[in-house]
Amino acid sequence: MSKYSYFYRPEGIESRFELLVFDCQNQPFLPLTEHYHDCIGRIDKSSALSYIQCLLPFFTWLDQFSNYQGRQVQWDDSPDIIRIAIEDYLMNEMACKVRENDTFRFVNRTNKSPNTVNRFLSALKSFYKSLIRLKQYNHSNPLIDSYAILNDYKGHTEGVRKDKPRMPLEAGTEDATPHRRLTDSYFKLINEExxxxxxxxxxxxxxxxxxxxxxxxxxxxxxxxxxxxxxxxxxxxxxxxxxxxxxxxxxxxxxxxxxxxxxxxxxxxxxxxxxxxxxxxxxxxxxxxxxxxxxxxxxxxxxxxxxxxxxxxxxxxxxxxxxxxxxxxxxxxxxxxxxxxxxxxxxxxxxxxxxxxxxxxxxxxxxxxxxxxxxxxxxxxxxxxxxxxxxxxxxxxxxxMLESMAQKEKEYMEQKKPKYRKKSKLTVIETSLDRIEIDDEIQELLDGLE
CATH class of the missing domain: 1.10.443.10 (Intergrase catalytic core)
Incomplete structure (x- = not known):
């Protein structure tokens, strides 16, 4: 079965491309080629190549197995269609579980999933960034959750007073918003730190x-x-x-x-x-x-x-x-x-x-x-x-500790059993704990023994 592949420019051949990607029909595929060269200078060549290698199987699948309302999905379709195709690919080809959540999707790897899920999503996100920057994709990035960014921005700018902006921090009238890095990914990989x-x-x-x-x-x-x-x-x-x-x-x-x-x-x-x-x-x-x-x-x-x-x-x-x-x-x-x-x-x-x-x-x-x-x-x-x-x-x-326990057990078992052994009695001393001050760490230990 034919698939997407790449080749380096042969010696002696003049071209503005040092690497060229070919589709399933062995025809030059410029979107991925342009993406690779757009990445060079932004990230190192080995990372750019790694992105291409992650994307080739997806584009092969897109040509051969993708389906949206009875037709093949194209890489330059609208974001909604692209997202449906990606979701299918994640579930059927990468054995991931995908769960809907408002304006984005949670992605969870299973034990059958490859280790490249995160890199694949990053590579595809980078691909659409490049094609938008090069004015070859005329929509918003399908891998970006614009609603989440908007909602988070509103949460950081709106005050507790209805329809009013937040007061400055110095005013001391509103709680400080927690500082955190915004995530703009439409497909959010969970449990994947x-x-x-x-x-x-x-x-x-x-x-x-x-x-x-x-x-x-x-x-x-x-x-x-x-x-x-x-x-x-x-x-x-x-x-x-x-x-x-x-x-x-x-x-x-x-x-x-x-x-x-x-x-x-x-x-x-x-x-x-x-x-x-x-x-x-x-x-x-x-x-x-x-x-x-x-x-x-x-x-x-x-x-x-x-x-x-x-x-x-x-x-x-x-x-x-x-x-x-x-x-x-x-x-x-x-x-x-x-x-x-x-x-x-x-x-x-x-x-x-x-x-x-x-x-x-x-x-x-x-x-x-x-x-x-x-x-x-x-x-x-x-x-x-x-x-x-x-x-x-x-x-x-x-x-x-285990070695010591094993040695002591051996010594105990080797001891000669006495003819008569008086039963030891367990003495329980009752006391009122509310009269005794117990250290917090000791109390935590006691609670854990219950």
């Missing part, structure tokens, strides 16, 4: 290196894989480094790079091991030199030269690199998205902090340094990892 993936397997990097060795990774792939685990950076932040990014830092173990949302501006640095430095320099001066058009070594390369090259001598892209990563993971049956190396890094760094640091003040300071290095927009992200270590600490303490 993002949680970082906690990966605590200390052997994971070495399993990946072995997988690469098994499929004969080049030195380039080895260096990138090592940097992923050692730096906590995203794959694109490593792949798109330049020679100047590496030269710009004081230490040979560091490079400057961009961050998600920085639009290519170098706003942070990454740090890696001395062993990786040796491999990197060997790659530049021995492997990379064969693909550089002028066969230049490190000292002869200009700052703007890409650090990593393809075999054609062009700058390495995420897509070209991912082919080699995916091949190694499949060969060794390792299910590992490259982004999970970032979570592995954070988990490992926190573990090291707790293992080597003695005081709470030092732990707090080192966590701040980690947050600054990893460049999280929301510092609270680290709390999820903290919760992981709290649970691990509890598990160890609990295991100790």
């Amino acid at each position: 993002w949680q970082p993936k906690i990966i605590g397997d200390i052997q994971l990097p070495y399993q990946v290196y072995q997988a690469g060795k098994k499929v004969n990774w080049s030195l380039r792939e080895v260096v990138i894989a090592r940097k992923l685990f050692e730096t906590g950076a995203r794959a694109s932040e490593i792949i798109e480094l330049t020679i100047g990014d590496y030269r710009s830092r004081k230490s040979l173990q560091e490079a400057r790079t961009f961050n998600k949302g920085s639009h290519g501006k170098r706003v942070k640095f990454i740090r890696f091991s001395k062993d990786t430095v040796k491999l990197l320099m060997r790659y530049i001066n021995k492997e990379r030199i064969h693909y550089d058009e002028l066969h230049r070594k490190f000292n002869d390369l200009p700052d703007e030269a890409p650090l990593f090259l393809t075999e054609l001598g062009t700058p390495l892209t995420y897509e070209a690199w991912y082919y080699h990563w995916d091949k190694a993971m499949k060969e060794c049956e390792i299910k590992l998205n490259p982004h999970k190396t970032r979570h592995w890094f954070v988990t490992s760094r926190l573990s090291e902090i707790y293992r080597t640091t003695k005081t709470e003040a030092e732990i707090k300071q080192k966590k701040k340094e980690l947050i600054k290095y990893i460049k999280w927009k929301d510092e609270k992200t680290i709390e999820v990892y903290e919760h992981y270590f709290d649970e691990e600490s509890h598990r160890k303490a609990h295991d100790g």
Whole structure:
């Protein structure tokens, strides 16, 4: 069965598009093509490509299975028709439960739903934003709940007096409105707060290196894989480094790079091991030199030269690199998205902090340094990892208690039973609790025992 697909512009072909999407009839499909190129510059290329990959199955389904009053749904239909099609797709293709609520819909994933539901909705919302911005979709965005925005705005501007605006906060006559981020999504995913993936397997990097060795990774792939685990950076932040990014830092173990949302501006640095430095320099001066058009070594390369090259001598892209990563993971049956190396890094760094640091003040300071290095927009992200270590600490303490109980049980059972054992009597002391002051926490404990 034919389906929507995309291809990169071949070498030597002139076109304003570097990527072109084709429909089920193998004809160029400009709406998705235009969307991809509109995203570039607003988000990084890997995210833009991820959006396209999420949308291709939906557009294939739209062409082949969508139905509204006996006809096929078109991508540029009115918002009401598009929403009906999306709802059908969510329920029938993504195994979601969709529930009506006034002017919007609640979407709940089931155990049969893929993990991409949230990204699919974000991608489709972004698609219509792009097409509206490009003046190719002549309606409001079907993925935006305009009524909810309007009602929330009214609630923040209308006072308690009928048909009157709110008094200023300084007046003190009306309660302050709670500050919260407005959600404008028509399809609201519930019970879907993002949680970082906690990966605590200390052997994971070495399993990946072995997988690469098994499929004969080049030195380039080895260096990138090592940097992923050692730096906590995203794959694109490593792949798109330049020679100047590496030269710009004081230490040979560091490079400057961009961050998600920085639009290519170098706003942070990454740090890696001395062993990786040796491999990197060997790659530049021995492997990379064969693909550089002028066969230049490190000292002869200009700052703007890409650090990593393809075999054609062009700058390495995420897509070209991912082919080699995916091949190694499949060969060794390792299910590992490259982004999970970032979570592995954070988990490992926190573990090291707790293992080597003695005081709470030092732990707090080192966590701040980690947050600054990893460049999280929301510092609270680290709390999820903290919760992981709290649970691990509890598990160890609990295991100790269980082992102690098992030992005591064994000792008790091995004791010689006495011929006569006097029954112990339980003495109950009655007292009036209203005469005794009980601490709130103790009272809460007592209430929980009832």
